[in-house]
Amino acid sequence: MRVKFCGTASLADLRCAVAAECDAVGFIMGVIHRSSDAVTPAEAARMIRQLPPFIEPVTVTHLQETQALIDLVRESHCTTLQVQNDVDPSDLEVIRQALPCVKIVKAVHVMDRSSIATARRYEPYADAILLDTRTEERIGGTGIPHDWNISAEIVANSTVPVILAGGLTPENVRDAIQKVRPYAVDVHTGVKKDGVRNLEKTLAFARAARDALK
Ligand SMILES: O=C(O)c1ccccc1NCC(=O)[C@H](O)[C@H](O)COP(=O)(O)O
Numbered sequence: 001m002r003v004k005f006c007g008t009a010s011l012a013d014l015r016c017a018v019a020a021e022c023d024a025v026g027f028i029m030g031v032i033h034r035s036s037d038a039v040t041p042a043e044a045a046r047m048i049r050q051l052p053p054f055i056e057p058v059t060v061t062h063l064q065e066t067q068a069l070i071d072l073v074r075e076s077h078c079t080t081l082q083v084q085n086d087v088d089p090s091d092l093e094v095i096r097q098a099l100p101c102v103k104i105v106k107a108v109h110v111m112d113r114s115s116i117a118t119a120r121r122y123e124p125y126a127d128a129i130l131l132d133t134r135t136e137e138r139i140g141g142t143g144i145p146h147d148w149n150i151s152a153e154i155v156a157n158s159t160v161p162v163i164l165a166g167g168l169t170p171e172n173v174r175d176a177i178q179k180v181r182p183y184a185v186d187v188h189t190g191v192k193k194d195g196v197r198n199l200e201k202t203l204a205f206a207r208a209a210r211d212a213l214k
Pocket residue numbers: 005006007026028031035036060061062084132133139140141142143144165166167168186187188189190
């Protein structure tokens with residue numbers, strides 16, 4: 001099972017994720033909704049210089065305007081873009097033309113069964129779909145799980161890889177994987193202690209995720 005740790009805000013956070021043998025690290029940039037752990041593109045670029053090979057750095061953002069998204073990826077030097085906010089699917093095509101080597105992940109918020117159609121709408125334009133939770137204030141990093149029955153249905157019918165996020169923890173990630181069968185899992189809040197990424201929780205999350213289907 002692949003694992004992404006989101007909200008990497010310091011070298012200490014980065015080292016925790018690397019120690020847990022992560023597959024990807026997310027850098028939150030360009031936030032317009034409530035959020036924590038945002039960094040500037042220059043800060044992300046500096047941290048990425050310390051990243052060992054074969055770990056994917058991901059630009060995670062609220063921004064919606066196509067050129068702003070392209071600029072953010074270029075400035076941060078990430079190799080994957082996670083679009084957390086609403087955009088027209090055709091905008092993803094424009095981004096792909098501008099950044100042909102960058103993988104595009106589109107977040108879909110699982111609120112009710114309408115999310116199934118939303119995910120299907122983005123599938124032709126995204127390299128992966130990330131299923132997340134939203135609240136009135138936040139469109140990511142809520143620490144709240146959603147209805148995994150709906151997520152499982154999206155995974156079962158998707159033509160692209162599906163990443164499960166939203167309220168995952170070292171304690172519930174095994175059940176989540178067994179029920180939803182995602183391509184990868186993603187966590188931000190669930191591996192924090194006293195507001196910062198915690199090494200024990202990060203290691204425990206990665207271990208539980210990797211052992212879930214054994
Ligand atoms: O995590 C955030 O605060 C965030 C802020 C702005 C845009 C996206 C954000 N998160 C996207 C992620 O990939 C998070 O890991 C995902 O929402 C899960 O978060 P959590 O429920 O806290 O584990």
